[in-house]
Amino acid sequence: MSQYFVLPSSWRGWLVLAGFVAVIVAGIWPVIGLVNRPVLVMGLPAVAVWSYLIIFACCGVMALGNLLVAEEDGDDD
């Protein structure tokens, strides 16, 4: 057994990992600083809209993961 950290073994795995990292980075500094303005978007505060975009992006990334890596990850075991 390799003693190194577990990493994806295929381009599909790396793509899903990149998606996870992207949505997490989107919710924290410095990205959150870019949307931190007292403006309204579709009637809601920009930070609130951004928060809900992140929420739906999380669903999207996980749905992508279901398509690409669920089997590789041993889901059907």
Place this chain on the structure above:
Amino acid sequence: MMTSVLPLIITLGYVAVAMVIGLRARGGRSMSSLEEWGVAGRSMGPVTLYLLIAAGSVSAYTFMGAPGWAYAKGIPVFYVAIYLAYLALVAWYFGPKVWAFGERFGHVTQASAIADRYQSPMLGALAALVMSVGSVAYAVLQTIGSAYILFVMSGGQIPIWAGVVLVLSCIAVYLYVSGQRAIGRTNAFQGVLMLIVAWSIGLWATHSASGSWNFGTVFARLQREHPEFLTLPGAGGDMSFAFWTTSILVSMVSFMPPVWTQWMSAASARTIRRSATWLPTYYLVILPMVVVGFIGIFTLPELARADTVALEYAMQHLPALLVGLLGAGTLAASMSSCEPFLHSVALTCSRDVLQPALKLSDRQAGRLARWLLFPLMALVIAPLAIAEPGNLVMILLIGLGFASQVLPAFVGMFLWPRANRAGVAAGILAGFVITVAFTTLWPHPLGIHAGFWGLLVNLPLFVLVSRVTAPTDEAVVERFFRIAAPWRYRSLARRTPSLMSAAAGAAPVSARREET
């Protein structure tokens, strides 16, 4: 003070319905095994699991704390929605692996998985005990919230002590009878109820305050009159970018024991993935309640306690029917968060502390876990909820601080085979000391969350000590990583088929205990 009895009738009606659902959840099954009482025989489907996890994570905070944060601070309240969505990512990745550990090795608690991976019942018992401290404090706070709702809805006729006894008695009876199945069914009911109540209250409050059903009218006025509520660090000035970021990250990596139990209750690994994928959508429930908090900025400017803003606004401006629904929704939120923690404490104390100490069989441990509910509620939760000790929040923070510092144990279970008992113990201990010190003595230095400081010390120490001390038994590590990273073994098998077939023959089949 309210004059109508309708809100109280609706709130008590909710309690009665929850009780019936909880009792019927058993469905004639025997609850004498830990597997059945503890994790519902690993049987829950995707919809039940979705509502179980969602309702369990949406506590009274959504109906009281979140509007209170919006009222006092403004937009910083949305950090909760973001970290809850990230917890779904955590569930998506780790949940199926935890389920497989439980299914193959017979784990029913988080601490038993820790004890197995690190071959240390002592480490498992320690994790069980300290996690239980935080869980008890959390359950007490939710019980206080439940009793407070009954107090308000009854116009003061149901005193806090009576509310505590009523709520705990209901939970104790249906948890004893139906175990995790009761939590699944009642949380499903509570989850749907909370969603309906939150949107009804939010829309009606917006209409009563602005004459429009559109939340935008509230925010347009806020932008004109109080723009400081629309950006970080918020009107309170205390949610800096650093605190926002580190709070989200620390909350995301805090694996609380009830969540672990919920994952193990799924019918399959795929069920967890399907539920987790859509789990973030549930957190739309937070938005309408937050809007009520923003409305309070204009309509209730002199409020003494920010977390009562939704209740106060409802009682002053909404019809009795909606006040009753808010009472039922808030009570549902409190109870749905309280019961998994109570169940988890009884389960882990029996399985991970008393079973190894008293050499009990699985069947005896299962019976003990059920009976432990009663002393736990009567001797610990109820007295604390009635007395409301001033340091309860501090106990909770310390418990949650520990939860965030158990991260190395999970890194070693899912991501790094070289992790060992000494490294995990050193990391947790150092991280816990730092977190407690930076929570109590010098709160959040430089505006960075105490738990994050703890992890900055914890993780490097964990890696260092693991590397310079003896690794865990290869067979145990392989048993875990065949589940945590199966592709490593597949690629290895392709390269060295003869070696792998020999290794597979030597590997332990299962550590599942035989029931006596």
